[in-house]
Amino acid sequence: MRYQNITLYFVLLFIVLSCSQPKKSEKTIDTSIFEEEIQQLKAYFKIPGMAVLVKKKDEIIYEEYLGKSDVKNNIDVDTITLFPIASLTKVFTSITILKLAEEHKVLLEDSLTKYFPKLALGDSVKLKHVLSHTSQGTPGKNFYYNYRFGALTRVIAETSDSTFDEAVHKNIIDPLSLRHTFLLNDSTQLKTRKEPFAQPYIFEEQIKDGFVDYGASASAGIVSTARDLAVLDNALDQNLLISEASKNLMFTPFQSHLPYGYGIFSETFNNTKLIWAYGQYDCYSSLFLKVPTHDLTLILLANNNLMSDPARLIYSNATSSLFVMSFLKNFAFEQSSLPLFETEQTSTDTIPSVIMREKLRAQALAASFMARFDTDEMKTSTALLQRIFSEYPNYLEYADLTLLHNLSFLKEVALHKDLGTFNEFDPQIEAIGKMLLQKDADNPYANYYLGGFYDKKGDTVQAKTHYERIINAKNFSRNWYTAEAQNWLDTNK
Incomplete structure (x- = not known):
């Protein structure tokens, strides 16, 4: 009987592994424009090395490894180059929690204070x-990406009678045989690995050596490869780790008006559902995006943070990323002829559409970020925003934190680059900020942007109102915006 059980175990293991392994597509698909745009984006964002993988169902239809995992030693990125994936770890956490819930070891209705x-x-x-980033303010009402997610580390450890590391291995890494995926707790682990490790880089006028973030928790800390993440994606599609019901719970927004499910973003763009997660350390970035209706998945890994940071993905818009817009227009929406980057030579006769609008917004946002290094990018961002407001004048219908950030950040660049006063979009900043705060008076980001806006105008009374809202908001954990608000209030007593 014992040998029968052992045989059954290996049969089941073989089935799981054979089902979850992605296959190279034998079909010829024209990916030339996407490939060209990825190269453009890599150069634009000064990314030393990248892994790029696109899946259609269980087949890999595009896979490329670009640049260097180690610039100094001239080592290329390849299929087994290890990348820290930062907050993509939250996807692993969500799967583990939902598996424990299926086993009746944890209840999602449990109060955090139980642990x-x-x-x-x-x-x-x-x-x-x-799990849904709705724990701040009135619980369950609004989405605020926050550090409390890390508390799930202890929850998983206690309910699984193991460590967090062991639970993730038992429920995900080991069943899928993810040989290049592990939790990076300290530097000694890298000395025992044979795979190349993507070295960390920072861009500050030039590419500089960075640092590795060690330590793993429910929030971040896993290291992986594009192919291992493709295996995980297949396993999710085929319900090999959690049930269909649990996956639907994970992929469904916690409330219909919110952009996040359990451990992963869930939004609708152009009548198409997008399921996605991103990772961002100071020296690494990652992206995992699914388009279920098209059976498409995009996986990106990079060894600086400029694949994530310029897009302000924390504000829950996947389409604020030029990488995402390139993927969607080329694979999901059949808009390959639409140029990713607008230039002076680009035609403005394109029929207005939500895809065009968001593509323009994504480039304007990216240009505002890169203006820190090249002030010509400020002109680009300004021109794009002027075009957006001209072609899509009802901006309050599509305005969000990302647009408010873009407009506000241009004022910051002008200030720090000694470019003079920049008031081009002051009416839009004020109108958008007020609109967002009508929906959510305690939103710390909207209050922060309006506080800074009024401070630059010399209206300290209005600025104080917004900074005090940040400090006085109930049930918010301390964050960078609370520190900034308190600092301003202390300075302007």
Whole structure:
């Protein structure tokens, strides 16, 4: 009987592995424009090395490894180059929690204080709120990406009678035989690995050596490869790790008006559902995006943070990323002829569409970020925004935190680059900020941007109102915006 069980185990293991392994597509698909645009984006964002993989169902239809994993030693990125994936770890966490819930070892309705009895939160903050980033403010009402997600490290350890590391291995890494995926707790682990490790880089006028973030938790810390993540994607598609019901729970927004499910973003763009997650360290970035209706998946890994940071993905818009827009227009929306980058030579006769609008917005946002290094990019961002407001004048219908950030950041660049006062978009900043705060008066980001806006105008009374809202908001954990608000209030007593 014992040998029968062992045989059954290996049969089941073989089935799982054979089903989850992605295959190279034998079909000829024209990916030339996407390939060209990825090269453009790599150069534009000064990314030393990248891994790029696109799947259609269980087949890899595009796979490329670009640039250097180690610039100094001239080592190329390849299929087994290890990349820290930062917050993509949250996807692994969500799967693990939902698996434990299926096994009746944890309840998503449990209060966080069950596991942190000394935490002064009360019983209203549930695990489901932490998992969906809705634990701040009124629990379950609004989405604020925050550090509380890390509390799930202890929850998983206690309910699985193991460590967080062991639970992730048991529920995901080992069943899928992800040989190049592990939790990076300290530097000694890298000395025992045979695979090349993508070295960290920072861009500050030029590419400079960076640093590795060590330590793993429910929030971040996993290292992986594009192919291992493709295996994970297949396993999700085929319900090999969690049930269909659990996956639907994971992929469905916590509330219909919110952009996040359990451990992963969920939004609708151009009548198409996008399921996605991103990672961002100071020296690494990553992206995992699914288009379920088209059976498409995009996986990106990079060894600087400029694949994620310029797009302000924390504000929950996948389409604010030029990488995402290139992928969508080439593979999902059959808009390959639409140029990714607008130039002076680009025709403005294109029929207005939501795809065109968001593509323009993504480039304007990227240009504002890169203006820190090249002030010509400020002119580009300004021109693109002027075009957007001209061609899509009802901006309050599509305005969001990302657009507010873009407009506000141009004022910051002008200030720090000594370019003089920049008031081009002041009416839009004020109108968008007020509109967002009508929907959510405690939104820390909107309050921060309006506080800075009024401070630059010399209106300290208005600025104080917004900074005090940040400080006085109930049930918010300390974050960079609370520190900035408190610093301003202390300075302007």
